[in-house]
Amino acid sequence: MPAETDPIRIAMTDQDAAVEARRIIADFATSYRDQSPVPRYGDSPPVAQPGIPPMTVRTTEVTRAIMFSSLATVPPGLIAVAVMVASEHADPTVIGMICAAPAAIAVPILALARLVRRAGESTPAEIHNHYDGPVYQDQRHINSRTSGVWANTKNQQ
Template sequence: MTVLPEPPAATAAGQANPLTDAVLRAAVDNLVHEARRDSTSPAPGRDMPPMSARTTEITRAVMYCSLATVPPGLIAVAVLVASEHANPTVIGMICAAPAAIAVPILAIARLIRRAGEAAPTEINQYYSGPVRQETHVDERRAVWQKDVHKPRR
């Protein structure tokens, strides 16, 4: 049986425990060391490398440009509300304008994609000698089906 050492005697109220103080001091020193180390070397993301300076500048410019559209929009809303000409139908149409532009574009893109998928693939086969070619198209859609086309001999 292992004999455990006796715990240190409790200190009186107001007296410092040197062991506790040393542990706390070491924990704080470790935390400061880790914080300094983390701030000096940028840690890459999980799957992405750190962004280049140019990419960071472009991202920052996009954010600033998008934020620049907020004040004119707020001013327009304030003018409409102050003049009492804020029509809910007009505001709804203004808010729906991006969707009204995007829906036809998405529909055309989908139509083009489907047309590309529906186009038959071109098959070029080159043979030397006598060749017999048969093509069977089966339009049935079933999980289990019997093959009614038997090869001719």
């Protein structure tokens, strides 16, 4: 379009155009991201921080129990090592066996306890139905298959 017929160029001078350009750039730069610091407290939900990922309450409890039980194995091991050093019969192999003994005993016990707990969870629940009067039970099995980009579902009996 020629400069004489362009309505924007006719209405604005070069100085007005420069001011408008600065205003547009300033609006774009400030509206894109708020750089002000976030308050330390408020109603906003928690945000995952870098580092250790967030855990459930049960996972946190199990982790704490493992940490505290592992700390409980330190004093007996240190006492055994101190006795061996004091008696001048300290052998690196024996010291290593003493330090590894609590873990070597605890790991199979914990694995067995977990296996027993999982076995109890895997048994099907007993269902007792008590009916009074004529009852019709429909025991059909439906095989459902969903596939494709547009999720075409086909149910077959």
